Amino acid sequence: MSASEWPLWEVFTQRRAGLPFEHAGSVHAPDKEMALQNARDVYSRRGEATCLWVVPADCIVSPTPEEAGSFFDPSNDKIYRHPNFYKTPGANFE
Amino acid sequence: MKILSEEELELKFQERIDKGEIIEPKDWMPERYRKQLIRMMSQHAHSEIVGMLPEGNWITRAPSLRRKAVLLAKVQDEAGHGLYIYSGTETLGISRDQVMGDFLTGKAKYSSIFNYPTLTWADIGAIGWLVDGAAIVNQTALAKGSYGPYARAMVRICKEENFHHKQGYEILATLMKGSKEQREMAQDSINRFWWPSLMMFGPSDNNSPNSAELIKWKVKKYSNDELRQRFIDRTIPQAENIGLTVPDKDLKWDEETRHYSHGEINWVEFNNVINGRGICNKERMKARRDAHENGAWVREAANAYARKKASKTKAA
Numbered sequence: 001m002s003a004s005e006w007p008l009w010e011v012f013t014q015r016r017a018g019l020p021f022e023h024a025g026s027v028h029a030p031d032k033e034m035a036l037q038n039a040r041d042v043y044s045r046r047g048e049a050t051c052l053w054v055v056p057a058d059c060i061v062s063p064t065p066e067e068a069g070s071f072f073d074p075s076n077d078k079i080y081r082h083p084n085f086y087k088t089p090g091a092n093f094e
Numbered sequence: 095m096k097i098l099s100e101e102e103l104e105l106k107f108q109e110r111i112d113k114g115e116i117i118e119p120k121d122w123m124p125e126r127y128r129k130q131l132i133r134m135m136s137q138h139a140h141s142e143i144v145g146m147l148p149e150g151n152w153i154t155r156a157p158s159l160r161r162k163a164v165l166l167a168k169v170q171d172e173a174g175h176g177l178y179i180y181s182g183t184e185t186l187g188i189s190r191d192q193v194m195g196d197f198l199t200g201k202a203k204y205s206s207i208f209n210y211p212t213l214t215w216a217d218i219g220a221i222g223w224l225v226d227g228a229a230i231v232n233q234t235a236l237a238k239g240s241y242g243p244y245a246r247a248m249v250r251i252c253k254e255e256n257f258h259h260k261q262g263y264e265i266l267a268t269l270m271k272g273s274k275e276q277r278e279m280a281q282d283s284i285n286r287f288w289w290p291s292l293m294m295f296g297p298s299d300n301n302s303p304n305s306a307e308l309i310k311w312k313v314k315k316y317s318n319d320e321l322r323q324r325f326i327d328r329t330i331p332q333a334e335n336i337g338l339t340v341p342d343k344d345l346k347w348d349e350e351t352r353h354y355s356h357g358e359i360n361w362v363e364f365n366n367v368i369n370g371r372g373i374c375n376k377e378r379m380k381a382r383r384d385a386h387e388n389g390a391w392v393r394e395a396a397n398a399y400a401r402k403k404a405s406k407t408k409a410a
Contacts, residue, residue, distance in 0.1 A: 004393060027177070028190055030399065031399070045254075065118075
């Protein structure tokens with residue numbers, strides 16, 4: 001980033017109350033007020049959002065693809081966490 | 095963990111592509127893949143931004159308040175489309191400043207179509223119907239491409255592009271129901287924009303240097319000629335529907351292939367326009383550079399304001 005470039009913000013939109021926030025893209029803005037306004041103008045011109053989150057991009061933490069395998073590994077072998085692991089002879093669970 | 099060689103990584107990458115997996119920003123990718131995508135995506139984003147200029151030319155002269163409101167919304171969408179794709183391009187590790195710099199120095203290209211002038215109101219119809227129509231065919235294919243952020247931007251754009259396409263057609267349909275002069279104006283516009291619209295799909299397959307690599311990596315799913323054909327096939331019936339003709343005496347329906355066959359494209363003109371010798375190249379670049387330079391104080395002032403506010407919050 002050069003000295004003049006505005007910081008990068010990641011934008012999350014919620015289509016309507018009750019739905020989860022979803023990553024929409026990013027915008028550049030000098031501060032949080034303008035980040036929100038830019039995010040609205042870029043990602044919600046047709047009522048795509050009823051709420052918005054803008055997050056400084058460098059505040060987002062995620063595992064690297066290289067470590068993803070071992071990072072998520074502990075949950076992969078616990079098939080008993082899924083309902084279809086269990087035998088329920090004859091009973092209706094629908 | 096075993097360290098993989100460049101060749102092994104590339105092989106694994108190609109396997110992922112062949113399986114139809116989507117590549118995300120932090121995944122390993124060949125340097126060429128990254129470079130090709132930066133080239134393609136930034137070119138695409140610049141096209142959206144330059145595309146505002148020929149249409150902006152008619153905002154103050156739109157024939158009614160309805161048309162003016164529509165055109166304003168459409169031009170604003172184009173800015174939005176540019177920003178979706180810039181945002182996607184930055185995920186490849188290039189800064190917005192660098193992308194803009196390459197554009198303003200003329201190193202990066204943009205679509206040849208925007209170097210043609212918009213001489214009459216009918217041209218706004220032709221741009222919506224033909225240019226955005228061609229863009230939809232292109233972008234619908236790109237929405238299935240292998241790079242996640244690019245594909246997602248395309249999905250977003252395609253949804254909005256349909257409004258652009260239909261409003262253009264409506265302008266022409268209205269003119270075709272009007273006076274003799276209005277019908278002539280609509281036809282004249284198609285005569286000027288038809289061939290440049292076909293050129294938007296890029297060089298013919300036997301002369302497209304980047305195509306093979308892009309198709310191998312599924313950045314592109316179809317060849318330039320395939321997409322061009324798809325555009326012609328869906329556009330000709332729409333033209334006939336309102337009494338417009340396209341300026342191609344060799345155009346005819348081929349019962350055997352179930353496609354329209356068309357005349358030879360003037361590739362000399364195409365090359366001239368992409369190499370800076372089109373009618374409006376200089377004007378477009380000047381407009382962009384002026385906008386960038388004249389906006390510099392706004393960007394600096396907003397930065398200064400943000401810094402001042404941040405230091406006040408700290409002090410308090």
